[in-house]
Amino acid sequence: MNNVAEKEPSTHTSGNTDEPGLQLTNIVLTHRKRTILDHTRLGVLPGTITALTGPAGSGKTTLMRVAAGILRPTSGTIRIAGIDPTTHPQQARAHTGWLPATRTNLGPVTPRELLRTFTIGHRLPERTGRLRTNELIERMNLTHVADTHASTLPLATQTLLMLACATIHNPAVLLLDEPLTGLDSDDRAHIADHLRAEAHRGTAILATAPDPWLLDEVAHRCVTIDHGRITGSHELHTTNGHRWRIVSLDGDILRTTLNANGVDYEDVPTPDGRLTHRAAVDVAMTHEREATALLNALTRSGVPVYGFGPSNTTHTPLNETPTIHGHEATP
Known part of the structure; x- marks a missing residue:
């Protein structure tokens, strides 16, 4: 046998x-x-x-x-x-x-x-x-x-x-x-x-x-x-989820919309420490589906999103041309 x-x-x-x-x-x-x-x-x-x-x-x-x-x-x-x-x-x-x-x-x-x-x-x-x-x-x-x-x-x-x-x-x-x-x-x-x-x-x-x-x-x-x-x-993996970076041509509209949706965020300054009208923020999210839903909400609210993706792939968002990583916003 x-x-x-x-x-x-x-x-x-x-x-x-x-x-x-x-x-x-x-x-x-x-x-x-x-x-x-x-x-x-x-x-x-x-x-x-x-x-x-x-x-x-x-x-x-x-x-x-x-x-x-x-x-x-x-x-x-x-x-x-x-x-x-x-x-x-x-x-x-x-x-x-x-x-x-x-x-x-x-x-x-x-x-x-x-x-x-x-x-x-x-x-x-x-x-x-x-x-x-x-x-x-x-x-x-x-x-x-x-x-x-x-x-x-x-x-x-x-x-x-x-x-x-x-x-x-x-x-x-x-x-x-x-x-x-x-x-x-x-x-x-x-x-x-x-x-x-x-x-x-x-x-x-x-x-x-x-x-x-x-x-x-x-x-x-x-x-x-x-x-x-x-x-x-x-x-990569942490118990607190992952940080996603959002770059917008209008920081005021971006922050207002995030506040209205109850989303906590952290401003990302330029390399010289300034905050400008074109803003970048980091948001902690646990799942990719959560990120997709947030992108859709921002788009529906008229936020001019210039870049959206995991923050570790968007190193200097205010000086480079970022992309929306793998996500398509639905109207």
Whole structure:
């Protein structure tokens, strides 16, 4: 009897430990004399979400594919829950969940059939596979489409389905390549809720995004990569929510409208300490949906909004040309 086939999927305890769930050390990848990854180092603790950001071609997806065991690095070490995937690839895969960026080639298969295929691929016992399939269909709100061809589903639903496939075996490490790209704010918030739940179960999550603000609401830490090297890292998640910066061409109207809506704010002076007619303020908000609602309220009230986005992506709003990050105001 194959003992592996009789094992229940692993479960994790929420909270951090001293040992990273994912550890990449001095990863080098070369191709045709070109260095794609250059001594890259990255660790993700259990129960945390790390956002990996950087410009196109910076090495985000390549690093994810190395971590997932799809690409083998030229040199360096990888540890998945303490396991070396180069010497124990099957054990490492059993502890890894992988969500690729491309999610539109699902073919004529239903969500239920696809999930059952993944349970078989991970060698879950028959009863466990059925229970996990039904559990994830319900948890991901897929009940109404469980027997519909997956290729016909909207992008957000396909993302939820593939997230279910990636987590069906309760992996210790979850690797997500651009899980929120192309989704509207409601769909992003919905999927972000599921990522938080996975982290709460103790999963170490690494997710890529082309822009930091896409994962700002859900990630605990943001790591930047450029030309195959880690160039920066900073903490993101706080218990008090996130600060959003609003820039308006008319500071008086902006402040009056915020006061009328009971929104607390903090004025952001110019670099020389002055407050000008064109104003910038910081507002603390917990969820991206809250930010969208505030932008809509400001627009309906006639506030000339010049810039709107997470404050850590709008560094000098009164001197540069800010943008409205990922939000469209509705009339």
